[in-house]
Amino acid sequence: MALLVTNIPWPGDDGDPRPALAARLGVPTAAVAEVTLLRRSVDGRRRPPRWQANYRVQLSEGEDEALARRLHGVRRWTDRDQDRHRAADPPRAPRQRWPRDVRPLIIGAGPAGLFAALRLSEAGAPAILLERGAEVDARLQDVRAFWRRGVLDPESNVVFGEGGAGAFSDGKIYTRRRDGELGWVFRRLVDMGADPEILEEGWAHLGTDRIQRILPTLRAHLRANGVDLRFNTAARGFLVEGGRCVGVRLDEGELRGGPVIVATGHSARDVWAAMLDAGAAAERRPIHIGARVEHPQRLIDEARYGSPRGDLPPASYRLTSNPPARRGPPAARRAHTFCMCPGGTVVAATNHPERVVVNGMSYSKRQAWWANSAVIVEVHPDDYPGEDPLAGVRYQDAIEARAFAAGGGGFKAPAQRVEDLLAGRASTELPRVSYPLGATPCDLRAVLPEPLIIGMIAALRHFDRRLPGFAGPEGVLIAPETRTTAPLRFLRGPDLASTTLPGLMPVGEGAGYAGGIVSAALDGYRAANALVERFAPRLHDPYDP
Ligand SMILES: Cc1cc2nc3c(=O)[nH]c(=O)nc-3n(C[C@H](O)[C@H](O)[C@H](O)COP(=O)(O)OP(=O)(O)OC[C@H]3O[C@@H](n4cnc5c(N)ncnc54)[C@H](O)[C@@H]3O)c2cc1C
Incomplete structure (x- = not known):
């Protein structure tokens, strides 16, 4: 015992x-x-x-x-x-039992698409995986060109390319469970080169550098196990025959096959439009929007630990603001911090020209001088301009366009000292910030809608009481953080296929079913597993041996 x-x-x-x-x-x-x-x-x-x-x-x-x-x-x-x-290590299914005439197509090599491909390859399915961006090494050069010189490649950037949005992320994979399907995801990450510590740590963190080392191993493994991986190949539309999705349209012609797993993430707005055109039903969905707040890591360490941190890890935080309802003017909206990056940097994360989008990332050692997190406020579908499923995308896009203008062009980000926002004045100068393309001092009221500003102000005041100095002179807001998740969700049935377009499976964050690396990978696994159950039902279910 x-x-x-x-x-x-x-x-x-x-x-x-x-x-x-x-x-x-x-x-x-x-x-x-x-x-x-x-x-x-x-x-x-x-x-x-x-x-x-x-x-x-x-x-x-x-x-x-x-x-x-x-x-x-x-x-x-x-x-x-x-x-x-127990980190589940399911038996690999025998490959030869997959029906020869079924060739699943997976669109997008982010966590959802890659883990769908991995599960299908273990079942012997000859899947094709299409990725619009480049392999991770070439992609790294494209991202450097953007961060250093402001040269954006709309097809290969921080959100598009091998690894998806996860490749330039902080790589936080915070979840306590390691059993069942989650165990499979974590075990496979370790198989591909992640530190086995992630099997134990509840607050596991991969870091951008480690994620980028895992991807070539995963790519080689998939190819060796029958997956046809094609980079720089974008799906531009969907082939529909007799009310079913039977393949995709590429720049160079048609590619027939399926079922089609669409795992294209929260920034492929062209794919959402194409899915809706093809007949996949979707609905609007609430999201959160705000700005990155950046401080010296030292300030966060001292606020959290009460002293310099010594050999402890850079301190992090997770804060929420839930202002009580009151009579008179409406209460401020709820807000929270999101994707906190201790020892990290704020990055330029747009894939669209003339738009500014920020996000946060860190390397495995978390040694940067700064700490950042998104301070994001709830946004309801009623805020969106219109009732169609793409209304939330227009709402995000309008903020990103205003941010580009307020930054003054060249993808410079609009920024404001926290103190100035609370005092109701524009910033005229800023402390040194980590955002690579430069920040322009301004008044964020020119960028974010008023209810979001009110929610952020209430939240920042509250957070300052929890972490002294949070709203002090060293805190800077860099905007906008719009792509926290997808503002729409595609409707799907128990088989994870679209309820209105059979043959198409909307998966991962872009479909509205995930909000991070692990949940996206898990959703990709589940979609692939649904196909295994359908086409090769005698294969072992790894969680029901
Ligand atoms: C800077 C940053 C930091 C983040 N930090 C974290 C973190 O610390 N922890 C965490 O859990 N999550 C983090 N996230 C979120 C996380 O990366 C996403 O939730 C996750 O990657 C979503 O996975 P996905 O597979 O659904 O989509 P994505 O990762 O977005 O992948 C979609 C893929 O589809 C491809 N694609 C799009 N359209 C097409 C097309 N037409 N044809 C072919 N390919 C196409 C794209 O190029 C992309 O590679 C971060 C995101 C960013 C941007």
């Missing part, structure tokens, strides 16, 4: 946790027979904060586990714990 022991001081990579475990359990160190590290985290409530860890512990025979189980932070290790922490 084993025990789960939580919140033990972590002794470091090379340290021995057994003395601290023995002390907690009230047994001699020699009685701690087997120890498995489950999760490591920083206890930021302590002063000073410290690293702590949870362990699975096996005591040597004869030790009184019943006594140990009555101790605080100690309990019996259950089958459920075993499932939660």
Whole structure:
């Protein structure tokens, strides 16, 4: 019988946790027979904060586990714990059973498309994966040209190309569970070169540099397992015959095949229009919009840890603002911080000319001088100009166009000191910011609609009470953060196919079913698995052996 022991001081990579475990359990160190590290985290409530860890512990025979189980932070290790922490490694299905005449097409090599391809390849499906952007190495050059010289390639950029939007992300993959389908996603990331630590850490972080190293391995693996991966190949439209989607239109002609998994992300607005034209039904969806707030990382460390951070990781935060309803003028809208990047930078993330969009990213070591997060406010479909499914896209796009104008061109971002926004005046100068193409001091009221400004002001005041200095002279807002997710959702049935256009499967963030790397990968896995169940039902379901 084993025990789960939580919140033990972590002794470091090379340290021995057994003395601290023995002390907690009230047994001699020699009685701690087997120890498995489950999760490591920083206890930021302590002063000073410290690293702590949870362990699975096996005591040597004869030790009184019943006594140990009555101790605080100690309990019996259950089958459920075993499932939660097992990184599922399903048996690879036999390849030859996939029907020869079924050739799935996947559009988009972001997390959703790549993990759909991976699952299909494990089932022996000869899938074709089309990606409009370049392979990650070439893409890196394109992104550098944009960030250094403002030269934008609309087909290969921060959101388009191998790896999708995830390739230049912060790579936060925050989720506690590692069982079932999620276990499969995490295990496959490790198989492709991610640090095995991600199987244990609840707050796992890959970093842009590591994601970019995983992608070539994944690409080689997919090709070796029968996936036909084609870069610089955009789907421009969908072929529909007898009310079914039977393939896609490319610049060079038609490509027939299917089912067609569309995993094109939250920035392929042309694909949304083409899907709607082809007959896929969609509805408007609420989103959040705001600006990136940037501070020196030192300020966040001191606010969170109460002291300089020493050997602790750069501090992060997650804050929400939920102003109470009151009589008189309407309460400010709810807001929260999103995609916090400790030791990260604010990046230019548009794929459209004459538009400014910001986002945040970091490298695995999180060593940048700054910390940033998006402060985003709720936006309702009623705010959108129109009732059609693309109304939210027009709302986003109008903000991005105003931001381009307010920045003064050249993809410079409009920015304002937090203090100035709260005082109701335009900024006339700014501290040094990380945004690569330069920031123009201005009044963000010229960029963001009034309800969003009011929501941000209420939120920033509240956040300043939680983290002193948040609204102080060192805080800068860089705008706009519009692409937090898709402002529409394509309707799909239990088989994950469009309810109105059979043969087409809208998947991932662009379809309205994911909001990050892991959820997009999971949705891609599920779509592919639905096809495995349909076309090769005798193949093993890895989670129901
Ligand atoms: C700067 C930045 C930082 C982020 N940080 C994080 C983070 O820390 N953690 C997190 O979980 N998420 C983060 N995200 C969000 C995350 O990257 C996305 O949620 C995720 O990538 C969505 O996956 P997806 O596969 O649905 O779509 P995408 O990743 O957007 O991939 C879509 C792919 O489809 C391709 N495509 C589009 N149209 C076509 C076409 N017509 N033909 C062929 N190919 C096409 C695109 O080129 C792209 O490669 C970040 C995003 C950005 C931009």
